Amino acid sequence: MTATSATGTTVALWRDWRGWPETIATAWRRSLRFRIISITLLLTSFAIFVTSLTMALVIQNNLFESRRDEVLSDALSAVGSGQKTLDSAEVTDDASALRALWGDVRDEIPRASSSSLIAAFAIDEPPVGTGVRGFTTGLSADLLSPGLRERVVSFPDRQAWQSVSLPMEDGSTAPGIVVGQQLIVPEVGAFEVYIAYDLADSQQTLQFVQSTLWVAGLILIAIIIGISWAVLRTVSKPIIEAAETSARLASGDLEVRLPVHGEDELATLARSFNAMADSIEAQIKELGELSLVQQRFVSDVSHELRTPLTTIRLAADMLNDQRDQFDPTTNRTAELLHTQVQRFETLLADLLEISRYDAGSVQLELEATSLTSLAEDIIEQMLPLAQGRGSELRLVAPGGYTPVDMDPRRVRRVLRNLVGNAIEHGEGRPIVVTVDSNQHAVAVGVRDFGLGMDPEDAQRVFDRFWRADPSRQRTIGGTGLGLSIALGDAKLHGGTLAVWSELAVGTNFVLTLPRQPGDLTGASPVSLEPEEVLSEVSHATQPMQLTELRELYFTDSMSNAEEDTP
Template sequence: MPPATAVTASRLPATAWRDWRSWPDSLANLWRRSLRFRTILITLALTALAILVACIWMALAIQNDLFQARKDQVLRDSLRATQAAQATLDAAAVQGDTVQIQNLWNSVRTTLAERSSTDMIAAFRIDREPSQLAPQNFTTPGLTEEVISDGMHEAVQSDAAQQWWQSVELPLADGPVPGIIVGQQLTVPDVGGYELYLAYDLDSASQTLGFVQTTLWIVGISLVVLIGAISWFVLRSVTIPIGEAADTSAKLAAGELGVRLPVRGEDELATLGRSFNAMADSIESQIKELADLSLVQQRFVSDVSHELRTPLTTIRLAADMINDHREDFDPSTARAAELLNAQVQRFETLLTDLLEISRYDAGSVQLELEPTSLAHLAEDVIGSMHQLAEQHGTDVRLVAPGGYSPVEMDPRRVRRIVRNLLGNAIEHGEGRPIVITVDSDQQSVALGVRDFGLGMTQQDAERVFDRFWRADPSRTRTIGGTGLGLSIALGDARLHGGELAVWSDLGRGSNFVLTLPRHGGVLTAPSPIRADPGDDSGAALDDFGLTQPIQIPSGDMPADAATRGSGS
């Protein structure tokens, strides 16, 4: 086994690599979320670009000016030395004497050294024919014939009166340096023309240019840092109030109506703070008024519901008694007694629902939890509504692969949900079969009520849980609904921490799915039953096996049933 240090060393690069790969995402998030970072980055980028362009332009301009000034100085110096050397040659009378010519040539070299500011001098005879009179070519260290290009030789040889120059790299002892070679012709009496070259190094100008460029870059970087710091301080004075406004707005949106912005000074930000606080005061006042009005409405509904129960009880007793003796009345009076009894029952149901709604609005609803099997509860509800289903010619079947294990729930409220869903399915199912599915998994239990009736559009399905809303207002209720059942059912489901979903399609029917968490809290996983059945009306009947009777166990599922599918 390798030592621990080796393992640690092998992990460090991977960690560093993961951290490095996360930098772009972190910068992207900071770019999207931070106004200060985004503004400073844009300011620094534009400032750096402007300073870079300015520094490059200034460096190039200074470089050109330095070179031009040095070149003009070199040309003047070379011309002065060359003219002095030619004057020395023209004033001499050698008369074909080799010794005199050589002495004259030495004088020319001395004149060139004294009159020029360089010690790199070379001379080459233009006529390459052997001659006893012609002085020897000469070169000095740093200026050899290899440094002079063939083009320079040709240019100097082509015109005796013209001065020529060329930028070259001079091989000095300390290393190569930039330089300029100036070439011109000299005419030696009784011998002919010579190519005269003087080389000048530009090392001092190069050092000056380097110093200037370094200074420019230091100043440029310092300006970028300084502008960045100034931008940060300026933006900080602006973004801090904006951040405070954002935090205060978030708290206000979360329901903390008492929060306000601190107001400092008399500038635009102070005006914004005062306007924001005035808006918050107005919103708080209006919300309090609406809350008080809602509380009054809730109390009114609750009080009216309670107050109406006493006279309604008397009316209900009278209506029941009249209805019991309707056979002694004439047909029209008997029918009136039946209608009176039915409407009184509906009125009583409506008062009960209104009272329940008022409890939800007031937040005073409490659950009475006890272990309950959802499958057995659904079976009981189906049995209690068997007569209603027969009246509508509807066959109700239960498919329960799971949901037998007891789950903590309020059985009265869950039973009310199932009764409401089944009653709506019977009323709108057009006499077609209704399938109630119960299933479960480790996180939740679910019950689905599927009918194959007319169905609803997507827009109607989104409003089906609204109070007193009806998909078809012209359609009469056949089982005395109040229009509050689904709204109460949704409230009961959410009170358990569950959800009530709906799927519906015109011509294919509807499917309501109630999902409750097994262990309280809120749902964190998909429901064991899908809201969208994903089938058509004809195929669904065969898929559910409605041609065969379905046996519902009277006790808990066998121990091995918990491992089948999603059931438990």
């Protein structure tokens, strides 16, 4: 393997390792089975660890105490045997006999003990000529701590012991115990006698017991996890099926049902779910049928009203043309009749359009069109109405000149509706129409500085026949369906129509259309929440003609037109 490939492998492993916490967190949030198995594993492991540790400590203490008591008993017996030999002998002034007796004691203590590691030291200097001296057989005085020797000297009628590490022949060490007590030699004095015991066999036994406990604990954990998995699979499988079935039901598959097995709680849940699904399916079908009836009714009524409405409109037009020949009251009546018939005709056209959207029978007639050109045409059409309300129409078009496939009739209707609403609610303040584009979309924003709305009202602004202030009358002939139809036109293009509004600050509508057919990707080229305030656009007090707007913005904008091409 080369250095480059090794480095790449290391980086890949590091990336995989960094992704593990996120993967585990995702599984924890989304998988009930993983969460329960993890909790069971952690709690079981902790419980078995505590239990095994406690048992290991208890066994260790019991084994050590048992071995210690055995060692103390053995040492006491061995030293007692030596003391018995000394006490039973007839001690004389003969030094050779005393040396022979001491030799018998030196041989007796190892025979009576299970250890050959023995050492003896005279507490006081023996009399000269007795020939009785201390000895060591495999036990070095360096292993005896001063504290142990002090206790042996200070308490002649007691045993003293300590734990030590005994050196082995291979250079290693083994745990051991050294037991010390006094031995009284007649005519000579007291001796310190120490016997060391090797605990390697006890250590091996303890290690075997501890390893057995840990292996048994791991096996027990594996068994518990297996049992938990089997039980959880039995319980969670119906829950997972219920979740998947609910998701399919929510997505519109009304025929899906849960299988029912047995008579337990899960079977009861499945039967209740199926009953609920049957009820929902029946209600949805009933609502669908009612919706079809409603749509058909609206469509039929709208079509049936067209013939009498055409007759009424012709009569109203004729009366309106001759109203100057009538008296003032009849003149005013003819004028009102003509206006309301026109409004009724517009409402009827909107109702027909809404019925087509509800029936899903609307088709786009696409052609390459410049969104900036459409905005200019709408501003030119709406300029007299804006002048009559004292509002100034301003066009800002840094982009949007490149033709994009759209239905110009529907987009023109959306813009006319947005600009008309801005004029009606703009309170005579300036209205800014912004057109821009990027590589993904083209967009137009219509900004007014009028009354504005609170967030709750802004969420309902696209509802049919809804008004933020019911007491406020429409002054330019709106039907209450314009924004709803505009939203439908935007969605039909695969675009969006969004609104931002704030009380006493104004409102901003942004229509965004994709350059290519399909859903939008990326942000809109026109910001929904505007940054400019009224003071920044109020320097121009007189309404401008469209030719002046074109002269003001067209020159600067065309320099950026080529950048609109994706």
